[in-house]
Amino acid sequence: MMVRKLRLQRGWSQDQLAQLSGLSVRTIQRIERGQKAGLESLKSLAAVFDVQVVDLEKEVAMTTDQECFDEERRVIEYVRDLKGFYSHLLIYIVVISGLFVFNFTVSPEFVWAKWVAFGWGVGVISHGLSVFEIFDFFMPNWERKQIEKRLGKKL
Template sequence: MNVRKLRLQRHWSQDQLAQLSGLSIRTIQRIERGQTPGLESLKSLAAVFDVPVETPPEEQDMTPEQPIDPVEQRTIEYVRDIKGFYSHAIKYVLVITMLFIINLATAPGYIWAWWPMLGWGIGVLFHGLNVFEVFNFFGPAWEKRQIEKRLGRKL
């Protein structure tokens, strides 16, 4: 039983799975990272996913080390990249807003908050361009060429 895969198939967050199973979020995270669950945790997860518990935890493979389809792996990585970008953009908006508030409260005669907004904004822009592959200068084709070049092979 691959806990992460079963959880994602049901479109559950780790928090939702923790609530349904009665386990802590930290326990769910550990199991998804490959730690072998205890018998009680295994029974709770099996009940939530409606699968039988037939083998002892030592023999039951619940780790994500099972072969994952390369397309599925790329999709998971892409979603993580998008999540990272959105997180970056939200932090940018919150911090820049706070800087403008501080700037207007302390020195409204000179708006210095434009400078960090511009600098960090360029970083957010490039992060977005990279994640959404608008300009894919260092994509898979580039990586393959570099690997072949370093190994001394012809393409």
């Protein structure tokens, strides 16, 4: 994690850091994800960043801290959920618009597309309420409690 922070502070890409340190881009990626780095890799990075190897070793060891990973995982899951909701909403708008056009083209005397819009709209609204955490029904706290209950220990 410190490697990533140091790299970003200097405005370097992973490719640039790899060239400066003599390491492969893949090695840089692994280290930034928290995998254990070899001593030679740490020496190369310490030389590039002008820090002590011991400082990098401590920081790399800290990146395996579970709280850090849990927080990152929660943020990543939230962003994925948000992306899923916006995709769902966009698909809803496109398909329902198409259905209304089709409905008024084929049988304008009976508006059946409103029932599809209503039914699917309920699903979109419940998806939005879930993503934006307006209701806490079946949310992460509920999931965590259920997992703890089944494992018999606190997470």
